[in-house]
Amino acid sequence: MDENGTIVPAEVKGWNWGAFMYNIFWGIGNKTYLPLLCLIPGFxxxxxxxxxxxxxxxxxxxxxxxxxxxxxxxxxxxNRAGIVQFIIGIAFIALYFLFIGAIITSILNGNFEYQHNSY
Structure with missing residues (x-):
């Protein structure tokens, strides 16, 4: 039972990908406004x-x-939307680090040539 006297069934409890990934929009859509605390940077x-x-x-x-x-x-x-967004986010992060790694490796190996046109 919660502070409002509402009994929360055991089968309802558990992880919610929608609340995790879309916290602010999910909160507004579900009439629960604690997820708006996600607007505080750092917290x-x-x-x-x-x-x-x-x-x-x-x-x-x-x-x-x-x-x-x-x-x-x-x-x-x-949940479906949240898990898809999570997977896409992880894929973009992985691609970002691969791209940055490739650029840094290129620079360190001397394969990255700066072209300077003189007139």
Missing amino acids: NFIWMFVCGFKGNEWAWQKGDYKDVETFKAVQATW
Whole structure:
């Protein structure tokens, strides 16, 4: 039971990729505004993990769901979007570091030539 007296079913608890990746938009969409704390620079990195961990509980408490199945169906859409965004983000980070690594290796090996046109 939470502080509002709402019982959170055990099958609702768990990680929510939508709350983790889309914390601010997810919070507004689920009428729970604690994810807006992700707007605080520095604190947001820690708070996004709290959102992922506590998101389902917050959404259940603030939502008007008739049963757990309906809740899970709604959150499944957020979870799919969140996991896809996470994978895309990891792929971009990996490509970024590979690109930067390739440039640095090129510079250090002397393969990167600076062309200077003199007139």
